[in-house]
Amino acid sequence: MFVDQVKIYVKGGDGGNGAVSFRREKYVPLGGPAGGDGGRGGDVVFVVDEGLRTLVDFRYQRHFKAPRGENGRNKSQHGAGAEDLVVRVPPGTTVVDIDTGEVVADLLEHGQRAVIAKGGRGGRGNIRFATAANPAPEIAENGEPGQERNVQLELKLIADVGLVGYPSVGKSTLLASVTAAKPKIAAYHFTTLTPNLGVVDLGEKSFVMADLPGLIEGAHEGVGLGHQFLRHVERTKLIIHVIDMAATDGRDPYEDYRQINEELKLYNIKLEERPQVIAANKMDIPEAQENLQRFKEKLPEVPVFEISAATGKGVQELMYAVADELAKLPDKPLVEEVPEVEERVVFKAEPEPIPFEVSKEDDVFVVSGEKIEKLVKMTNLNSYDSIQRFARMMRNMGVDNALRANGAQHGDTVRIGNFEFEFVE
Template identity: 55%
Template sequence: MFVDIAKINVKAGKGGNGSVAFRREKYVPLGGPAGGDGGDGGSIILVADEGLRTLMDFRYKRHYQAENGEDGRGKKQYGSDGKDMYLRVPTGTLVKDEETGIVLADLKVDGQEYVCARGGRGGKGNVRFKNSIRRTPRFAEPGTKGEEREILLELKLIADVGLVGFPNVGKSTILASVTSAKPKIANYHFTTLKPNLGVVMIGEGHSYVLADIPGLIEGASEGAGLGLEFLRHVERTKLLLHVIDASGQEDRDPVEDFYKINEELKNYSEKLTKKEQIIVLNKMDLPQSLDNLEKIKKEFKDYEIIEVSAATGEGLDFLKKRAYERLLEIEEEIEFVDEVQVEQFFDRKERDTIVVSREEDYFLAEGEFLERLVASTNFDDFESFSYFQKVLIDKGVIEKLRELGAKEGDLISVCGIEFDFVD
């Protein structure tokens, strides 16, 4: 089975908590802080593998979680980092954020890696909070959460040249004749139910990849048949060989077929209309093809036209060499990934935003940063609570509360922990 799209949930490991510990050694009755840091959580990393052809594995397992970092320990011992998890995907896989649709990575090259979920940072042990004033801190920092998101993996075959056209026009036969690929061939529509790839050898050191894109039909760009599943693979190609049944069998009009296929390409993506095309007139061994030849050439005088017969092999050598020549003239296409858009998506400042608001009878302060601060505070310890108050001042939370009208004695909720406001 050919699977070219998959949705998975990835969750990186949580960072280990910092430790609260003190030296307890013989002859050192008042030992200082000795709590070590927690280890970082493991990340989830996608790796492009040219040996894979489908996203089949992700059809049966959809949830992936990396190891958590270990907690810190006494004697200034650091917790171990969680192991990274590596997921192998076929080359040509696009990685999208499922919620926003933003393309995060385009894994085109064998061995290329992308960190799709970063592990949480290990928390600091209490030894990190010692200073000239705070000699015995009785609090430590918890590890941060690892990233978690739903991502969409979308495979777009990497091919230099794509064969497009209506079903049963001879694309698979052409692919089998000019490459060593062995696609299923029969005289009925939709014989090809998945894209097939083959390597066309021109000479020593000269070759290109040819893809047989399954036959499109009217309405393919709107999801008719298997259109959407196949059209995405056309986007990767640099050159299209538009195969037409010149004989007009099955009461089809070769000219009309050409325009219908191009209309579907346009409806799917304007980008596809800019791809160079060579019109390949197939089945030229049939008498009906000769009858239609003049009409076809007159209609498509602005296109390069190559006459072939996949059945007899006539014209195929010239076709594969000419396609190679045209490929050399086409510049490399731009990357799919919008780096600016991705950078904005991963702007860490947004995730540390602190929201302060006024409710009917109390004030509310929330945010991921404040959650970590609350988790790291020992509210029964004076020094720890003093540190908590200092951070609220430094981060502008107290000033914002004043601006919203907070007065002495008002109820303040910071991530579920309630206090009386003291100005």
């Protein structure tokens, strides 16, 4: 089964909790704090495996959670960090964050790695909070929650050459005649429902060719097999535009050529600049010569290769011409380049205030913000000292003043994340 688009959930491992502990050795009456830090949670890492060709495995497993770090222990022992969760994906996989639309990773080469969801850091043990004013703190942090993401995986085949054209123009027949691929071939539209790959071996030269599902008008908007087809064209270095010059379905070959190129341009403007070779197919049918003449009159400057995929006539000459064109092109797949960041001196500035919002739902004041909610999760609410530290941090951030400005009074309920507190003046 060929699967080229799936949605999955990934979560980095939570950090381990810090420990509250004190030294209790013999003859050491005032031993001080000895609670260790928690370990780092594991990352969710995607790694390219050239042995994979589809995303079918993700149809059966859609949740990927990395392990959490170990908790800290007594005697100042820190918890161990967790192993990363490694997920293997085929070359050409693009990872997109569904909530933000951000392209998280574009994975092309075998062995390439990308961290998709980061694990949380371990919480600090009470040895980290000892001060001259409080030499024996009973404060420790919970581990930081791991990053959570809903992502969409899109597979864009990496082929040197892509065959494009209307349905039933002979793309699958051409692929079968020059490679060992065995695509389904039949006399009806959309026989090819999934891309097929084959290797064209010309002795000293060889290249990978993809037979892609047929285009129709409106494909750039998803009509027909639209986006499922056009996604794969983006990765090809060269396009063979196959045209039914015999017009067996009653269409005009020139209009077919114009419409297909318009769909490519509307989907991605850069496809208009992609090198293209025109293959005039079905030239073994008598009507083809007359149509070819009219085609050349409208496009006199465009070279056209006359072929018959069914009989093999002209196919070898086409393949050698394609190989010569590929030799002039860069080796790497055509993808958008990421601009390099200029090196610059960074001066230490005042820390930026942590953003948060205060709203009211019925009689409850809600404080929301990613960092504020994470701080609550990392606070040990079973420890009095930890709660007092949390209250001080809220005051320093301006949360108390913001609540008063929104009408909060003594005894009102305040919610941060999944936790509710009583507002105390």
